[in-house]
Amino acid sequence: MSELETLYRLQQLDARIFELRAAMENHPYIEELAELRLEEEECSRRLSEAESSLGASSRKMARLEAEIVSLDDKLSREEGKLFGGQVTNPKELRGLQAEVRSLRKQKDALETELLEEMESQDATRAVLEELRTRHGELKSRIEDKEAALRAETGEMGAELESLEREREGLSSLLAKDLLDLYDRLRAAKQNLAVVKVVDGVCQGCRVELPGKEYDRFLKSEGIFRCSNCGRILVR
Ligand SMILES: [Zn+2]
Incomplete structure (x- = not known):
C-alpha cells in the first residue's frame, strides 16, 4: 500500500470505529436500563420503608399485648378482692368496683388499639408483598436487559478491538508529520480527513476542484489537499 492508500484505509477504520463507539454508547438499552434502575431504587426505598413500618408495628403490638397482660393481672387481683369476701367495708367495696370498671375500660381501649394495629399491619404486609414481587420483577428485567445489552454490544466490542489493532498497525507505517496532519484535520473536519x-468533486466539501487544480491533483504523487476544505484528497 502506498502512504496515501494506508492513510485512506486509516480513515475508513476511524470512521467505522467512530460509528461503533457511538452505536455502543448510544445503545437504546442503556437509557432503558437507567430508567429500570431508577425504578428499582425507588421500589427498594419503598420496600425498606414498609419493612421498617412493619417492624415498628410489631413492636407496638408487643407493647400493647404486654400492657394488656399486666392489666389482666391487676384486674384478677382486684376482682379477687371484690368477690373473695375479705373486704366487707361498703366504702372500700365501692372503691374496688370503681377500680375494676376503670381497669376493664382501659383494657377495652388497649384491645381496640391492638385490633386496629393488627388491621393496619395486615395492610402493610399486603403492600410489602406487592413491593417484593415488583422488586423481584424489576431485578430480573434489569438482569435480562443487561444480558441483552452485553449480547448486542459484545459483537461490536469485538469488532472494535480488531479494528483498533489494525489501526495501530497501520498508523505505525505512517510518518509522524502525516499522522499529526491527519489527526488535526480529523479533529477540525467532523472526523473526515481523507476523502476521494x-x-x-471533493467528497469532503462537495466542491468541484478548479480545472487546473484537478489536473495537478491527477498528476500528483504525494499528499494533495483540497483548496476549499483542506482535506487530503485521494483518487
Ligand atoms: Zn474539499
Whole structure:
C-alpha cells in the first residue's frame, strides 16, 4: 500500500470505529436500563420503608399485648378482692368496683388499639408483598436487559478491538508529520480527513476542484489537499 492508500484505509477504520463507539454508547438499552434502575431504587426505598413500618408495628403490638397482660393481672387481683369476701367495708367495696370498671375500660381501649394495629399491619404486609414481587420483577428485567445489552454490544466490542489493532498497525507505517496532519484535520473536519475525489468533486466539501487544480491533483504523487476544505484528497 502506498502512504496515501494506508492513510485512506486509516480513515475508513476511524470512521467505522467512530460509528461503533457511538452505536455502543448510544445503545437504546442503556437509557432503558437507567430508567429500570431508577425504578428499582425507588421500589427498594419503598420496600425498606414498609419493612421498617412493619417492624415498628410489631413492636407496638408487643407493647400493647404486654400492657394488656399486666392489666389482666391487676384486674384478677382486684376482682379477687371484690368477690373473695375479705373486704366487707361498703366504702372500700365501692372503691374496688370503681377500680375494676376503670381497669376493664382501659383494657377495652388497649384491645381496640391492638385490633386496629393488627388491621393496619395486615395492610402493610399486603403492600410489602406487592413491593417484593415488583422488586423481584424489576431485578430480573434489569438482569435480562443487561444480558441483552452485553449480547448486542459484545459483537461490536469485538469488532472494535480488531479494528483498533489494525489501526495501530497501520498508523505505525505512517510518518509522524502525516499522522499529526491527519489527526488535526480529523479533529477540525467532523472526523473526515481523507476523502476521494469523484468526477472532480471533493467528497469532503462537495466542491468541484478548479480545472487546473484537478489536473495537478491527477498528476500528483504525494499528499494533495483540497483548496476549499483542506482535506487530503485521494483518487
Ligand atoms: Zn474539499
